[in-house]
Amino acid sequence: MMNRRDFLSGMSAAVIISACGKFAKAATKQQFDSKTIFRFAIGSDWHYGEPNTPYEQYFLDLKKAFDAVHQQTPCDCFILNGDVIHNEPTLLDPAVKLFKTIHPTVFATRGNHDRVTDASWEKNWGFPLNFEKKIKNQVLLFGDTSNLAGDFLTPNVAWFAQKLEEHKNAQNIFIFLHITPVKWTEFGASSPEFASLIKKYPNVKAIFNGHDHDQDSVKLLEDTIPFLFDSHIGGSWGTKYHGFRIVELKEDNSMLTYMMNPYERFNEYTRKAVAVK
Numbered sequence: 001m002m003n004r005r006d007f008l009s010g011m012s013a014a015v016i017i018s019a020c021g022k023f024a025k026a027a028t029k030q031q032f033d034s035k036t037i038f039r040f041a042i043g044s045d046w047h048y049g050e051p052n053t054p055y056e057q058y059f060l061d062l063k064k065a066f067d068a069v070h071q072q073t074p075c076d077c078f079i080l081n082g083d084v085i086h087n088e089p090t091l092l093d094p095a096v097k098l099f100k101t102i103h104p105t106v107f108a109t110r111g112n113h114d115r116v117t118d119a120s121w122e123k124n125w126g127f128p129l130n131f132e133k134k135i136k137n138q139v140l141l142f143g144d145t146s147n148l149a150g151d152f153l154t155p156n157v158a159w160f161a162q163k164l165e166e167h168k169n170a171q172n173i174f175i176f177l178h179i180t181p182v183k184w185t186e187f188g189a190s191s192p193e194f195a196s197l198i199k200k201y202p203n204v205k206a207i208f209n210g211h212d213h214d215q216d217s218v219k220l221l222e223d224t225i226p227f228l229f230d231s232h233i234g235g236s237w238g239t240k241y242h243g244f245r246i247v248e249l250k251e252d253n254s255m256l257t258y259m260m261n262p263y264e265r266f267n268e269y270t271r272k273a274v275a276v277k
Contacts, residue, residue, distance in 0.1 A: 044210025
């Protein structure tokens with residue numbers, strides 16, 4: 001005989017039958033969304049300190065919108081994918097302190113406007129410019145694509161080659177780079193070596209890029225590997241909205257991602273599970 005718990009968990013519309021025989025909503029999405037095993041948010045291009053922009057208000061707006069999502073569908077971390085600040089090195093300390101209030105676990109990559117030394121970056125964030133993290137058995141690789149002068153650089157292919165080989169048996173690898181290494185956009189920095197490298201590892205789930213404020217789409221490398229853009233959370237140009245992206249890994253190892261603009265969900269994309277030998 002099916003017990004009450006089994007009955008409720010098997011319902012697909014998040015409803016229960018009330019005493020009078022009518023259907024009513026019974027629970028939040030997170031209580032029924034058992035298929036998501038890892039969820040994170042990602043935004044880019046805050047440009048804290050950019051003149052003539054309300055950069056602190058941009059953060060408050062982001063936090064309010066993210067909190068609304070996080071309360072219903074909790075995220076494991078929030079990633080700021082480059083251009084944390086706008087050029088002036090002394091801005092990094094207050095920017096990092098403020099951004100760390102958005103979630104207990106935050107990560108970041110350096111963008112071309114984060115014109116700080118390697119030591120300053122690591123001192124403020126607590127991690128180096130190229131680093132890895134593992135959350136719920138998922139591998140996250142963060143790569144540096146700029147320097148103190150603010151140049152547009154390609155990823156450190158030698159470092160990524162080492163890490164991808166180390167984690168070749170991992171379930172999934174997510175890669176975060178501020179500047180896209182494929183010349184799809186005006187401000188990209190083409191790296192055929194990097195593109196060739198990631199094609200060798202079927203467990204590379206997706207690559208996330210910032211930098212191009214006017215991009216919020218998915219671009220596919222050889223119709224297979226998704227490169228995901230996430231608009232901008234600040235700055236003086238870009239899409240008409242300030243938004244961020246949500247990424248959900250499902251228990252069948254498929255991936256669902258979508259943009260928030262910042263309160264409405266749109267631009268959904270799903271990548272089906274890929275078998276890893």
